[in-house]
Amino acid sequence: MPVTSESVEPRTLAREFVFPGTLGAMNAARDCIMDFIHEQKIAEQDETDILIALQEALANAVLHGARNHPEKLIRCSVEFNPSAITITVKDPGEGFDTSASTTTDVAINLTEHGRGMHLMRSLVDEVTYADHGSEVRLKKLLAR
Amino acid sequence: MLRIDIQSSPPVVTLLCSGRIVLGVEAETLRCMAEGRPERRVVLDLHQVHALDAAGLGLLVDLHCRAQQGDRSVRVANPSPRVRRLLSLTNLNSLLQFSDLDALELALAGERAMSA
Numbered sequence: 001m002p003v004t005s006e007s008v009e010p011r012t013l014a015r016e017f018v019f020p021g022t023l024g025a026m027n028a029a030r031d032c033i034m035d036f037i038h039e040q041k042i043a044e045q046d047e048t049d050i051l052i053a054l055q056e057a058l059a060n061a062v063l064h065g066a067r068n069h070p071e072k073l074i075r076c077s078v079e080f081n082p083s084a085i086t087i088t089v090k091d092p093g094e095g096f097d098t099s100a101s102t103t104t105d106v107a108i109n110l111t112e113h114g115r116g117m118h119l120m121r122s123l124v125d126e127v128t129y130a131d132h133g134s135e136v137r138l139k140k141l142l143a144r
Numbered sequence: 145m146l147r148i149d150i151q152s153s154p155p156v157v158t159l160l161c162s163g164r165i166v167l168g169v170e171a172e173t174l175r176c177m178a179e180g181r182p183e184r185r186v187v188l189d190l191h192q193v194h195a196l197d198a199a200g201l202g203l204l205v206d207l208h209c210r211a212q213q214g215d216r217s218v219r220v221a222n223p224s225p226r227v228r229r230l231l232s233l234t235n236l237n238s239l240l241q242f243s244d245l246d247a248l249e250l251a252l253a254g255e256r257a258m259s260a
Binding site: 115 | 168196198202203233
């Protein structure tokens, strides 16, 4: 079970999740995060988009940042206000070349890999990186 | 969680998927199930799939390409609106040639009759 902390302000709700960098822990954490987002009663399409974008961000953090190592921790913060949800995922890795992820178009890809970043960019309104790519921030404007 | 129900009618098998096809146990379960079937034609009914991530999309492509190399086929049928949108966003709709299950069943029934 991820460790969480919460702060409440008049129109903003934030929660932080910390979990070991393994696939098993990631699945449990993802479900906890989505339970929190579901509680905010956003539009179903927005929730589905966030689920897939979050899944990609967490998978990248586990596979590339923590390398599926249980002693490496991944931090995910979720900030909700009536107009947007912002999710930040921070992994303990060294990051990657974020300039390689700026393509906005994807041709038919016959390989098994290479769709995660394109999906994130397609499903949320902003994808930004910090700390050489070891932190990714997803912002989804809400339809309401 | 992913649930897979099997409807076999050789040389066709339909795998009715419900839940999520995502990185980890779910995607690997579907891979083992699809690759382990003896039938030559595998239909993946994705009507009840509500989440599909990059790993799931990659799995569909890999199953399709491997099947083609081995004189088999893997086709997607009845994608839910969510799955259809993700296939479209990644330009995989034309590659995987998804169709309504009724139309696909008609085509496959014709194929069964030809091979009988």
